Amino acid sequence: MNRANRRTERAFLRPGLPIAALALSGFALAGCEGRQSALDAAGVSAREILATTWILFIGAGVIFVLVMALALYAALIRPERFPGRRAWVIGGGILFPLVTLTALQLHEFALARRLATLTPEPELVVEVTGYMWWWDVRYHVEGQEPLRGANELVLPVGRQVELRVASADVIHSFWAPSLAGKIDMIPGHVNRLPIVAQRPGLYRGQCAEFCGAQHALMAFDIRVLPADEFDDWMTAQRRPAPEPVTPQLARGRDAFFSFGCQSCHAVRGTEAAGLVGPDLSRVGARPSLAAGTLPTRVETLAAWIQGAQHIKPENRMPSFDVMDGETLDAMAAWLESLK
Ligand code: HEC
Numbered sequence: 328m329n330r331a332n333r334r335t336e337r338a339f340l341r342p343g344l345p346i347a348a349l350a351l352s353g354f355a356l357a358g359c360e361g362r363q364s365a366l367d368a369a370g371v372s373a374r375e376i377l378a379t380t381w382i383l384f385i386g387a388g389v390i391f392v393l394v395m396a397l398a399l400y401a402a403l404i405r406p407e408r409f410p411g412r413r414a415w416v417i418g419g420g421i422l423f424p425l426v427t428l429t430a431l432q433l434h435e436f437a438l439a440r441r442l443a444t445l446t447p448e449p450e451l452v453v454e455v456t457g458y459m460w461w462w463d464v465r466y467h468v469e470g471q472e473p474l475r476g477a478n479e480l481v482l483p484v485g486r487q488v489e490l491r492v493a494s495a496d497v498i499h500s501f502w503a504p505s506l507a508g509k510i511d512m513i514p515g516h517v518n519r520l521p522i523v524a525q526r527p528g529l530y531r532g533q534c535a536e537f538c539g540a541q542h543a544l545m546a547f548d549i550r551v552l553p554a555d556e557f558d559d560w561m562t563a564q565r566r567p568a569p570e571p572v573t574p575q576l577a578r579g580r581d582a583f584f585s586f587g588c589q590s591c592h593a594v595r596g597t598e599a600a601g602l603v604g605p606d607l608s609r610v611g612a613r614p615s616l617a618a619g620t621l622p623t624r625v626e627t628l629a630a631w632i633q634g635a636q637h638i639k640p641e642n643r644m645p646s647f648d649v650m651d652g653e654t655l656d657a658m659a660a661w662l663e664s665l666k
């Protein structure tokens with residue numbers, strides 16, 4: 328072995344490398360936590376699914392190691408000396424898979440039933456409709472007017488919630504991994520997804536079925552609030568849009584109407600009642616714009632209005648790039664004030 332080779336070999340054996348690898352795997356594990364992770368469950372269904380995931384993962388790991396050890400053993404000794412050959416074939420090849428797979432199947436049936444019947448008497452029903460490429464959201468509470476929102480799902484901790492999902496155009500898939508499993512959104516058919524959120528926080532969901540050019544920019548925010556805060560939120564949502572308090576905001580509102588935004592967008596408490604695009608009644612309070620594409624700020628609102636087709640090509644909103652800067656800023660400021 329020449330000197331250079333020996334040097335590389337030593338480099339591989341240096342303790343720094345395994346330590347670096349360990350540190351890196353730490354980063355990989357840290358990636359499992361967070362706003363959009365099935366490994367960081369914040370809802371009853373997600374927790375049950377996660378438990379099953381661990382059963383499968385650990386079980387498969389143990390079986391893999393056992394089989395490898397047996398294979399190694401069999402390769403090292405003479406075949407006719409392998410003890411109890413017939414018993415291994417019948418026990419390991421037939422009985423063991425029969426018993427484990429049957430047990431898993433029964434577990435799976437029970438789990439599917441529990442998840443489907445998690446919320447027999449929902450206190451809140453939320454209709455979520457997928458559009459290319461955003462989410463229409465309607466909250467229904469017994470005895471109250473339905474409430475419309477968009478691109479954000481606000482849920483109370485601990486209450487039974489039933490999502491009723493459908494699509495207005497192509498097949499989408501509703502996926503909020505922190506809370507529950509995936510469910511398809513199919514045109515003309517309503518699917519139900521029971522949800523019980525357990526931990527307040529800000530989570531993220533994503534369309535999980537390829538639905539066209541901007542499928543990747545079809546995400547949504549989920550805010551899970553303590554139940555009493557949720558009730559306050561609902562009450563506040565029902566109020567009409569705040570009146571503009573400065574001349575700039577008033578100018579922004581007027582421009583919204585003179586540019587025809589109301590033909591596609593609704594703002595509670597104004598004449599704007601369009602249904603083609605997301606409801607903008609509280610757009611300033613939502614964490615993100617255009618289905619998780621941009622964080623909500625005056626500047627990003629202006630950028631979106633001016634360059635919707637540039638930011639999210641082929642989406643159903645035209646770019647308004649003929650407006651003068653002051654009008655644009657005023658309009659963005661007014662939208663940002665809608666909280
Ligand atoms: C032809 C219909 C149409 C018109 C006109 C229109 N929009 Fe939109 N708008 C949409 C659609 C559709 C979306 C969703 C785009 C996406 O995310 O895929 C949208 C998204 C938005 C959003 C982001 C909303 C959210 O929930 O994230 C804002 C803000 C907005 N529009 C403002 C305006 C303003 C201001 C005007 C007028 C200058 C306007 N729009 C005109 C259809 C329209």
Ligand SMILES: [Cu+2]
Nearest residue numbers: 499534538545
């Ligand atoms: Cu989609």
